[in-house]
Each structure stands twice: as structure tokens, then as C-alpha cells.
Amino acid sequence: MERLWAPWRLEYITAEKVEGCVFCVFPQQDCDQKNRILYRGKHSFVIMNAFPYSNGHLLIPPYRHIADISQLSDEENLEIMQLTQLCCKALNEVCRPDGFNIGMNLGTAAGAGIADHLHLHIVPRWAGDINFMPVFADVKVIPEALETTYIKLKAEFDRLAE
16 A cells, blocks of 8 residues: 555544544533534534545434434434535535535444444545545545634534524
């Protein structure tokens, strides 16, 4: 694998590991910017992926710690879809993607990094984006620091929530 120097990633590599499930622990803390929580709903919330596939990669987990999608309540289902719409509006305004990949990886066999707490992925995509890099060069390229993307998206989520 070719290695690219991305000094901003060192923060994640050397950061103290969270005890327990990040989707359970982070919402209980009062440090949304540090935890990259963009929006809090009644049953679920929007958080930036710490290891994004592309700029603006967002996650929507329910507050309840569940892995089985059939265990979602009607209220949780509805709010997750409503937050998906909100995320797409915010990402369209801030990042101007040409499209989105939206979905869930249920279980480790399906690629879930946090298999015990289901969450929906919203991945912005651009025509001609560099997502071929992992396939052909075994390299990922993320052009903007997460902190910069957080600040832009947080302002848009706050505007849309008014």
C-alpha cells in the first residue's frame, strides 16, 4: 500500500479510546463539537464520521443501543428518515455534492465498524470523485480537515433548525 502523509489524522490515531459505544457515550457528554455531533433529535442524532469515506460523511444513529433494524420503533424510523432529508439539505448547501450513497451496514459481515449500534450512513459523492483510489491505489484521499467541515455543516444545521 502506498502511504500518504495526512498529519491531521494523527489526532485520531493517538486519541484516547472511548470506553463503551461511541454512539451511546458521545450524546451523554456536553461537548458536541469535540464529538462532532451536528444535530440532536428526540430519538436519534447526526454525527460526523471520524473516519470518512468522503468529506461530509455523516451518520445517524438512534440513541437506543440496538443492532437489529427490526427493533427500531416507528418514531425512530421516521426521525432517522427525516434527519436523512435534513442531512442532504445541509450537505447540498455546504458541500454541493452531485449525489449521495445512503445506507446501513448491518453486521460485521456487511462491513459495520460498529455492529452493535446500528446507524445510517450518508456519503456525499461527486462526479469524477477520487473514490476509485482505494480500489486502484489502496489509498484514501480526504481533501478537507474534519474540523473545517464540522464548522461549515454545524452552521447550516443551526440555520435549517430555525
